[in-house]
Amino acid sequence: SLSNILTYGDLETAEVTSGHGLCGWAPPDPLNRAKPTCSTSLLQGFGTKPNQWFPWTHRPYCADTPYCVFTNAHFHGNQGVSIITTPELAASTLNKLEETFTAPFQQPKSSGPLYEVVDMPGKGKGAVAKRKIRRGEKFMVDYAGLIADTAFPGATKLEAGKKLLDTAVDQLPRGQAIRSLAKSTNTTERVVEDLLRTNSFGMTLEKRNIMALFPEISRMNHACSPNSFIRFSEKTLATAAIAFRDIEPGEELTISYADFGMLRDERQDFLHVRWGFTCTCALCSLSEEDAAVSDERREKIREVRDAVLKHVKKSEFNQAIKKHKIMIDLIVEEGMLVPLGEYYDILARLYDSVGDRRNVEKWARMAIDDLELFGGEEIYEQVPELRDLLDGI
Numbered sequence: 001s002l003s004n005i006l007t008y009g010d011l012e013t014a015e016v017t018s019g020h021g022l023c024g025w026a027p028p029d030p031l032n033r034a035k036p037t038c039s040t041s042l043l044q045g046f047g048t049k050p051n052q053w054f055p056w057t058h059r060p061y062c063a064d065t066p067y068c069v070f071t072n073a074h075f076h077g078n079q080g081v082s083i084i085t086t087p088e089l090a091a092s093t094l095n096k097l098e099e100t101f102t103a104p105f106q107q108p109k110s111s112g113p114l115y116e117v118v119d120m121p122g123k124g125k126g127a128v129a130k131r132k133i134r135r136g137e138k139f140m141v142d143y144a145g146l147i148a149d150t151a152f153p154g155a156t157k158l159e160a161g162k163k164l165l166d167t168a169v170d171q172l173p174r175g176q177a178i179r180s181l182a183k184s185t186n187t188t189e190r191v192v193e194d195l196l197r198t199n200s201f202g203m204t205l206e207k208r209n210i211m212a213l214f215p216e217i218s219r220m221n222h223a224c225s226p227n228s229f230i231r232f233s234e235k236t237l238a239t240a241a242i243a244f245r246d247i248e249p250g251e252e253l254t255i256s257y258a259d260f261g262m263l264r265d266e267r268q269d270f271l272h273v274r275w276g277f278t279c280t281c282a283l284c285s286l287s288e289e290d291a292a293v294s295d296e297r298r299e300k301i302r303e304v305r306d307a308v309l310k311h312v313k314k315s316e317f318n319q320a321i322k323k324h325k326i327m328i329d330l331i332v333e334e335g336m337l338v339p340l341g342e343y344y345d346i347l348a349r350l351y352d353s354v355g356d357r358r359n360v361e362k363w364a365r366m367a368i369d370d371l372e373l374f375g376g377e378e379i380y381e382q383v384p385e386l387r388d389l390l391d392g393i
């Protein structure tokens with residue numbers, strides 16, 4: 001529906017919701033009946049035999065907290081994944097992940113990585129292009145090694161939290177490689193905790209907020225006007241990095257850690273508090289005057305976005321269309337490198353609401369073309385819906 005679409009991607013964050021308590025590790029039922037509901041006590045017990053905790057390869061470990069570590073060491077060609085979450089949420093997530101865990105592993109066909117990890121003065125390490133990468137090209141695919149409920153650190157005592165984190169990493173075949181992501185300057189005992197704070201990205205899984213660590217993707221540094229973006233797939237637990245524009249050999253590959261649309265001070269505060277560094281990227285280094293122009297434009301984008309939402313709520317679609325077009329122009333002017341297809345998509349649906357078929361066709365086609373360039377249906381769920389919209393004209 002329109003209200004769903006009008007969340008404008010990264011501008012809004014999903015709410016944390018609780019799971020529905022399905023017992024995900026019941027054996028497959030040939031009659032496909034609903035899976036039994038597990039009582040919490042049963043979930044806490046987990047049994048002692050491996051088949052009682054299948055598809056996890058280790059007995060879930062909870063350190064007397066409401067959170068437990070769930071590890072599947074065979075995930076993605078024995079690279080493994082550990083998930084720290086509540087048993088109820090793990091069970092509901094399993095429906096989606098069972099397929100991922102049982103799918104045969106296929107070695108990706110590629111002529112080697114398109115990038116290399118090198119030292120980046122002032123930023124630790126970073127990834128640079130080894131050859132020209134074209135706009136829309138997917139140059140990195142990486143699978144989550146460690147996933148943790150964002151709520152977990154605040155809801156467990158420090159010692160227990162540390163035990164959960166250490167277990168999560170130690171149970172992974174590539175645990176050592178993951179630990180080595182921690183900065184060499186890091187001498188505190190809380191290596192894994194710091195590792196998660198400074199290397200993980202916020203994602204949503206089953207509508208709840210998670211922190212996910214991707215060993216390769218984690219090497220990409222931040223820029224406020226980046227040349228690439230990342231997309232997480234809940235189905236495969238993989239994150240792909242895609243180029244917003246053509247990238248030359250030797251150029252650093254960057255993504256934005258901050259939400260799209262933040263003003264300069266907000267970005268800098270966020271990067272400082274959440275990630276612990278002072279941003280000196282090109283956009284943050286603009287003169288006061290130029291920075292003010294950029295901030296003003298970004299404020300205007302927010303205003304227009306709010307106006308579009310208000311108009312849609314009141315079913316004033318013609319006004320919403322007018323404002324939405326202004327917003328697209330401002331986004332282009334500000335050089336915000338978003339796949340515009342997402343905005344053309346909304347425009348097509350707004351035109352659909354007023355029955356303007358010619359414009360539905362125009363904008364749906366433009367949306368599909370743009371989204372196809374940036375990964376198509378694999379990345380953008382709305383592509384099939386857009387095709388249906390076109391077919392229905």
Ligand SMILES: C[S@@+](CC[C@H](N)C(=O)[O-])C[C@H]1O[C@@H](n2cnc3c(N)ncnc32)[C@H](O)[C@@H]1O
Binds near residue numbers: 218222276
């Ligand atoms: C996800 S990691 C990126 C890879 C990291 N540079 C490394 O050596 O593994 C995030 C950390 O990299 C550093 N970093 C990323 N972008 C930066 C930037 N624009 N300026 C300075 N440091 C940055 C910060 O220390 C941050 O906490």
